[in-house]
Amino acid sequence: MKLTELQRVSYPDKVADAIDILSDKKSHAVAVAGGITFAFNPPNNVEELVCLRRLPLNYINKKDGAIHIGATTPISDLVSSGLIKSYADGIILATALRIGSTLNRNLITVGGNLVQPFIWSDLSTVAVALGARIIIQEKNKRLELPAEEFFSRIPSKFLNPGSLVTEIIFPPFAKNARAAYEKFTLTEYDYAFLKVAIVLTRTGEICRDIAIVVGGATVLPQRIHEAEGILRGKPGSQILVNEASELASEELKLARDIRCSEKYKRDLCRVQVRGILEKILLDQKVPEWKLF
Amino acid sequence: MEIVLIINGKEIRVEVAGAETLLDLLRRLGYKSVKFGCGEGACGVCTVLMDGRPVNSCLILAVTADGRNIVTVDDLGTIQKPHILQTAFVETGAVQCGFCTPGMILAAKALLDRNPAPSEDEIKEALDGNLCRCTGYVQIIEAVQLAARRIRAKKKVSSKK
Numbered sequence: 039m040k041l042t043e044l045q046r047v048s049y050p051d052k053v054a055d056a057i058d059i060l061s062d063k064k065s066h067a068v069a070v071a072g073g074i075t076f077a078f079n080p081p082n083n084v085e086e087l088v089c090l091r092r093l094p095l096n097y098i099n100k101k102d103g104a105i106h107i108g109a110t111t112p113i114s115d116l117v118s119s120g121l122i123k124s125y126a127d128g129i130i131l132a133t134a135l136r137i138g139s140t141l142n143r144n145l146i147t148v149g150g151n152l153v154q155p156f157i158w159s160d161l162s163t164v165a166v167a168l169g170a171r172i173i174i175q176e177k178n179k180r181l182e183l184p185a186e187e188f189f190s191r192i193p194s195k196f197l198n199p200g201s202l203v204t205e206i207i208f209p210p211f212a213k214n215a216r217a218a219y220e221k222f223t224l225t226e227y228d229y230a231f232l233k234v235a236i237v238l239t240r241t242g243e244i245c246r247d248i249a250i251v252v253g254g255a256t257v258l259p260q261r262i263h264e265a266e267g268i269l270r271g272k273p274g275s276q277i278l279v280n281e282a283s284e285l286a287s288e289e290l291k292l293a294r295d296i297r298c299s300e301k302y303k304r305d306l307c308r309v310q311v312r313g314i315l316e317k318i319l320l321d322q323k324v325p326e327w328k329l330f
Numbered sequence: 331m332e333i334v335l336i337i338n339g340k341e342i343r344v345e346v347a348g349a350e351t352l353l354d355l356l357r358r359l360g361y362k363s364v365k366f367g368c369g370e371g372a373c374g375v376c377t378v379l380m381d382g383r384p385v386n387s388c389l390i391l392a393v394t395a396d397g398r399n400i401v402t403v404d405d406l407g408t409i410q411k412p413h414i415l416q417t418a419f420v421e422t423g424a425v426q427c428g429f430c431t432p433g434m435i436l437a438a439k440a441l442l443d444r445n446p447a448p449s450e451d452e453i454k455e456a457l458d459g460n461l462c463r464c465t466g467y468v469q470i471i472e473a474v475q476l477a478a479r480r481i482r483a484k485k486k487v488s489s490k491k
Contacts, residue, residue: 040348040349041347041348041349041391041393042348042349043348044331044348044393045331046331047331047393047394047396049396049397070391070394073389073390073391073394074371074389076391076394077351077388077389077390077391078370078389080348080349080391087391087393087394089394112383114383135455138371138459139371139372139374139458139459139460140384140437140455140456140457140458140459141371141374141377141384141385141386141437141459141460142371142386142389142459144380144383144384144385145385145386145389145390226458227458227459
């Protein structure tokens, strides 16, 4: 039994009020959104929980083609959103649908999934691939970080105590862009062995720009730059796709996973990257894969 | 720490410990239909409706449930007057040991409240966090489909009146 020092739970309804409490070192306060992490592993030395659920951060909007999602939006709202369904070939929807079960998705928030990128967190991979921006509100300033920079370190370790991730912005998705996400698990909502998100823009057969991002290999998502370089600026071909997927599997950094060998994960990475590229770069018909 | 929440329509004021989960609190208060299974959000037997949404009560700290509206299966019907879903579960044989049934029924209720005509895939998705180790799920899905048909028929009749 932990949280023995807990004195109070506050429910601010303004972001500034939440930041005031969190940045006061004497308060020993931590923010709680969906709260799953706290229920799993209640911390010690916390005197105040700052519950974020009354903040006006539960929204999904479209502005000038960009999708703005508030940090306290539950993942289940992404699943039921028409905006999310129609954005970027449905890549965010595909990701959200594979985050835990329906019961979990009603609790997990977008902000929580981003700030605590456990090896099983999913949104980070897609955020980096799409070039999303993360909004961080501090006491007297507002920061806007590209997702790639945000996930270059563990966010919960570099964010100041009074910092609050308030929003994620997914940029407008170009008409000539394609995107796809694949998560490999043993059961429907098991932790992924690997997940791969690829976003590219094409002019005819030429791949203009591309982001290949692999999650689940380590805590933070990895952008596979060398593999991207093979395809960028060239017409898509099976030979290049094979070469890029081979390189992605070699370039990938891996944390130890008791469920399988390193070789298995590298093979999996190669197959996943190749499969997605065949689908969105070479327009090959790939059979839809369903668990049940 | 004292919290106030609404459980099955009744306002409850109660002292809770810092790390006590909503599941532990509900069982301590006598709502034994909310079961303890895995304790880590994987099995769904502790499902309750929180502000209308089905959630794992084992994953919620009771202190953060202050002001929430909680519904357990006890609120749905009685033995004399069961809920349409409860009747459908019995009639289709969707119950064997019954341990998962309260959670299944609450997850199904949340689905039918927002979508009275779900497809089979939508039912599977809505119940994906509720595990059953006895029935094999076929009858559970049939039960939800049967309840959905009856709810729609009932609505049709009442709209004609």
